[in-house]
Amino acid sequence: MIKKKGLYLVPAGKQKYGLLYCDGEKFMKLYSNSYAEELISLISTDSDAMQIALSYVNREPLFEKRYSHTRAERIFTQNRQVATIVRSINSILGLLLDAELSKIVKPSPDDRRGYEEAIALQRKIYHDFGIAFQNAKVLTNIYAELPCPLEGKPKRIFDIDEQLLDHSYSETYYINKKKHTEDNLGLTKCYVFDSAANYLNFLLLNLIQSNPNICLCQNCGELFVAKTKKKTLYCDRVQPDSNKKCSEIGPKIRAELQSTLFGFDDYDKAVERNYQRAKRTEEEYVKDIQLRWDDYYTWLEKA
Numbered sequence: 001m002i003k004k005k006g007l008y009l010v011p012a013g014k015q016k017y018g019l020l021y022c023d024g025e026k027f028m029k030l031y032s033n034s035y036a037e038e039l040i041s042l043i044s045t046d047s048d049a050m051q052i053a054l055s056y057v058n059r060e061p062l063f064e065k066r067y068s069h070t071r072a073e074r075i076f077t078q079n080r081q082v083a084t085i086v087r088s089i090n091s092i093l094g095l096l097l098d099a100e101l102s103k104i105v106k107p108s109p110d111d112r113r114g115y116e117e118a119i120a121l122q123r124k125i126y127h128d129f130g131i132a133f134q135n136a137k138v139l140t141n142i143y144a145e146l147p148c149p150l151e152g153k154p155k156r157i158f159d160i161d162e163q164l165l166d167h168s169y170s171e172t173y174y175i176n177k178k179k180h181t182e183d184n185l186g187l188t189k190c191y192v193f194d195s196a197a198n199y200l201n202f203l204l205l206n207l208i209q210s211n212p213n214i215c216l217c218q219n220c221g222e223l224f225v226a227k228t229k230k231k232t233l234y235c236d237r238v239q240p241d242s243n244k245k246c247s248e249i250g251p252k253i254r255a256e257l258q259s260t261l262f263g264f265d266d267y268d269k270a271v272e273r274n275y276q277r278a279k280r281t282e283e284e285y286v287k288d289i290q291l292r293w294d295d296y297y298t299w300l301e302k303a
Contacts, residue, residue: 003027004172006099006194007092009202015210020190021095030092035206036214040223042200043137045090050133053085057126062119063112072115076106079122093129096196100125103194128197136200140207143214144223219250 008020012032019030033041058075083101087094104121107114173187193199213226217235224235234250242249 132197219246
């Protein structure tokens with residue numbers, strides 16, 4: 001079996017998958033994830049750092065007055081090294097760019113036409129990646145602003161959806177040694193990616209198809225996929241400074257902030273005082289039955 005260099009995505013059902021990487025010789029298991037969570041993880045990469053990395057793509061004219069092999073080789077090499085910079089920012093996207101760029105063979109010194117085509121292809125790879133990254137970031141943030149459950153898709157989503165339908169994705173099989181027996185080859189269906197742009201577009205297409213409930217955490221400011229169909233304020237990321245989840249510390253910080261800004265301390269004390277008074281004076285109150293807050297507010301409105 002020919003082992004193609006790139007990323008192997010193995011569908012696992014319910015919008016989840018496993019990820020393998022092949023360096024051309026052997027497979028390495030990476031991790032499992034859902035399409036939406038993987039996309040959020042990729043676009044959470046520092047956008048400024050990614051833009052800086054892409055700015056190193058050499059776009060100067062290949063030739064001035066005459067062909068110079070030294071100049072052509074410098075541009076070709078510089079563009080090849082940008083993938084290493086991207087990899088330092090995000091390993092998955094860097095691996096995919098590296099796999100795609102490695103298919104471009106370095107021309108011979110006197111092959112002017114070869115250098116023209118090779119450098120043009122390098123620039124196209126980075127250009128397509130930049131567009132796919134931006135589309136993924138924009139669309140995911142659009143989902144975070146939409147109500148849930150989503151009844152209809154906005155026009156911007158349809159526009160990107162139509163662009164994605166122009167792409168095709170390669171399917172193949174690999175032999176899963178754990179499932180391999182005399183009666184079963186252990187063939188597992190998967191998608192192969194050697195393009196960062198195609199991988200982002202594939203995740204984006206699955207995101208649109210599944211309509212996940214994406215929310216913006218009010219504590220850390222990061223996007224996340226909610227576990228319910230309702231908009232959720234806080235994610236379950238653990239914050240390094242407190243070793244607690246945003247869902248644990250977020251409500252407390254929010255309450256303290258509101259209390260500081262709006263003087264809610266006095267208000268809360270007044271509510272508690274009235275609540276205790278209601279427990280003592282309400283005629284229908286029975287000692288061994290605790291008055292609930294809902295009952296108290298109902299009583300307070302009538303009082």
